[in-house]
Amino acid sequence: MTELDPVIHAQARLRVVASLSALPDRDQVTFPRLQELLGMSAGNLSVHLRRLEEAGYVAVTKTHRGRTPTTLIALTSRGRLAFEEYTEAIRALLAPAHTKETP
Amino acid sequence: MTADDDLPPENPAAALRLIDEQRATAARQFEPDPRAYYWPWGLAWLIGFGLHFLYFSPGDVPLVEMPSWLPLTTLFVLLAAAGAVSAVAGARAYGQVAGESAQRGAWYGWSWGLGFLTLFVLAGRLSDSLPPDLVGLLWSALAVGLTGILHMAGGAVWLDRTLFLLGVWITVVNLLGTIAGPGWHALVVAVAGGGGMLLAGLLGWLRRRGRQ
Numbered sequence: 682m683t684e685l686d687p688v689i690h691a692q693a694r695l696r697v698v699a700s701l702s703a704l705p706d707r708d709q710v711t712f713p714r715l716q717e718l719l720g721m722s723a724g725n726l727s728v729h730l731r732r733l734e735e736a737g738y739v740a741v742t743k744t745h746r747g748r749t750p751t752t753l754i755a756l757t758s759r760g761r762l763a764f765e766e767y768t769e770a771i772r773a774l775l776a777p778a779h780t781k782e783t784p
Numbered sequence: 785m786t787a788d789d790d791l792p793p794e795n796p797a798a799a800l801r802l803i804d805e806q807r808a809t810a811a812r813q814f815e816p817d818p819r820a821y822y823w824p825w826g827l828a829w830l831i832g833f834g835l836h837f838l839y840f841s842p843g844d845v846p847l848v849e850m851p852s853w854l855p856l857t858t859l860f861v862l863l864a865a866a867g868a869v870s871a872v873a874g875a876r877a878y879g880q881v882a883g884e885s886a887q888r889g890a891w892y893g894w895s896w897g898l899g900f901l902t903l904f905v906l907a908g909r910l911s912d913s914l915p916p917d918l919v920g921l922l923w924s925a926l927a928v929g930l931t932g933i934l935h936m937a938g939g940a941v942w943l944d945r946t947l948f949l950l951g952v953w954i955t956v957v958n959l960l961g962t963i964a965g966p967g968w969h970a971l972v973v974a975v976a977g978g979g980g981m982l983l984a985g986l987l988g989w990l991r992r993r994g995r996q
Contacts, residue, residue, distance in 0.1 A: 690792045692802065699803045703810035707884040710814075714880030718813055753882050768803060774796040 688736040689767045693721065694729050698738065698764045701756040709742065709753035730754065738763055814881060818946075818988025820873035824866035826981030832859030833924070833974035840920060842967030888941050895937065899930050917966040928958040928973050946991075950984045953977075 689698055700718055704710060710718075716726050733739035738760030742753040756764070793799035835855040838848040878889055903926050911919045932954030939948020957976040961969035 685792075690799075691790050692793055693790060695793065695799065695802055696806045699806035700810040703807045703814060704881065705883075705885050708886075709882045711880040711882070718810060751882075755883070768800075771796045771799045771803070775800060 685770055686763055686767050688732060688738065689763060691729075693725070694733060695767075697726070697729055697733065698756065698760065698767075701739065701754065702761060702764050704755065707755075709740075709755040712752040712754060715754055733760065736760075736763075812992065814877060815992075816870070816873040816877040818992060819985045821870050822950075822981045822985030822988065824869040825863075826978045826985060828859065828862035828866045828978075829981060830974050830978030832862050833970045833978065835859070836920075836924075836970035837967060837974060840917070840967055840970065842965065892934075892938060892941060896934055899934060900927070903927060903930055921962065921966045921969055924969060924973065925958060925962045928954060928961075928977060932958055946984050946988055950980055953980045 689695055696719055697715075700715065701710070712723075712726070716723055719726065721729075730739055730741060734741055738757060740755050740757050742755075744751055744753060793802055832855070835850070835858050839846045839850055839852070839855045841847045874889070878886060907923050907926055910922060914922060932951050935951030935954060936948055937951070939945065939951055954977050957972050957980070958969075961972040964972065
């Protein structure tokens with residue numbers, strides 16, 4: 682059986698990574714917007730983002746928009762690759778079941 | 785951190801479902817609703833240019849009597865409303881996103897602004913020396929033509945086929961209307977141009993629903 686990436690193979694982080702993968706390449710989303718999209722608490726999201734950042738899957742940039750400090754979040758290319766590999770692995774696990782259903 | 789959301793998905797099927805749902809939700813939020821983007825403009829053209837055709841009709845007599853200020857006022861009010869609706873929809877989708885998309889959007893916005901500034905200055909300079917029916921045609925043919933070209937450019941920037949084809953359609957409709965002359969131009973822009981925008985919004989919306 683394929684080893685599933687433990688960093689992504691957790692419901693909350695999978696949702697974070699899947700959402701970020703929907704952003705176009707080289708785009709970043711603000712922390713509050715991502716939080717709203719996911720419906721997670723700020724503390725909870727921070728914890729998961731830190732874990733993803735440690736794995737090198739997510740880049741967190743602190744910057745300013747005018748005078749307001751802003752945190753911008755994006756998937757790194759490594760994170761995008763890890764997500765694609767995870768999705769492939771999941772599909773591979775499902776494939777035998779599918780071929781049984783459809784003759 | 786709550787304990788349960790750190791758990792893995794129950795099984796591969798649940799994981800795949802979660803991925804698909806989350807990606808669809810995010811994509812929907814990161815893109816404005818095509819209806820909010822196209823329909824207000826389509827309605828503004830349909831009604832605004834429609835009234836123009838009915839009042840400033842081909843020939844000398846209006847097809848429908850109405851106060852002379854009504855067609856232009858209606859058009860400007862509806863265009864302003866359409867601008868407001870698509871600005872809100874755009875801000876909702878793009879406001880909290882930074883990076884290349886924001887850069888493209890900002891530069892594209894500048895193209896519209898400077899394009900229409902050029903148009904106003906040019907048409908304003910020419911208006912005094914033309915008969916009234918040609919003044920109307922000059923303004924609307926330039927504005928519709930610029931809109932068509934900028935839609936095509938937008939299609940090229942975002943590789944958006946609907947947007948590009950709509951630009952081609954508007955450009956062709958505008959050329960045909962301009963050749964047909966004052967009055968007729970308003971009719972084809974209202975029906976074919978406005979109708980094209982309504983159709984583009986419908987197609988974009990159906991495609992977006994199909995992705996879910």
